[in-house]
Amino acid sequence: MHVTWDVYHGDTQLLSYVPTIKEILYRIVDELQLTKVNESFKQFEPIGVTGFILLEESHVSIHTWPEHQFAAIDIFSCRAFDQQKIEVLLKKAFHSDKIITKSIPRGEHVNSPISKAI
């Protein structure tokens, strides 16, 4: 399951710095009860963040453009999850009124259900 969220009209301040972004990504990981393996965040000067959390067989990533009040988030996960719940979480977290969610099917041509192998 690979889902992307494009967050528009977000609060510039909330999109600008690593500590806030990290805290929001941690909330997503908690919400979905995922297991963190590693993480990396980069602060752009003067504002803007790029970051990822590597999870067991999956990942969460974020790239923010505070000057456009925009953030791009994606989650790749071998377990099904509630993407609507994450949309609500992101809307609240970034004070956004517009989020575009996309679900990208991955590995549809694998013969047997991939989740069973994990």
Place this chain on the structure above:
Amino acid sequence: MHVTWDVYHGDTQLLSYVPTIKEILYRIVDELQLTKVNESFKQFEPIGVTGFILLEESHVSIHTWPEHQFAAIDIFSCRAFDQQKIEVLLKKAFHSDKIITKSIPRGEHVNSPISKAI
């Protein structure tokens, strides 16, 4: 620009261990002349890899299921790049005869061109 590649019928051995996967991801980063910020790889037991390279304003990720001869790769980049070139590289690298490439538009509703802000 967010592009995903689903690699089918890959060589199980080539999909199994971190050193090979890391080397293939490095080749992608070199090919696209991207700048690495950080990276993280995890070896699953007995086989399977998940990995991530954080780039300047972008990322490359990979998750492999050698038992299904399958790998899921994605690149998120604020710069345009030649996705066909990467498909060819992946085909050769994993000895695959079937790759499904998908391009996911991101941030289409941002008013001004996002790349200009970087």
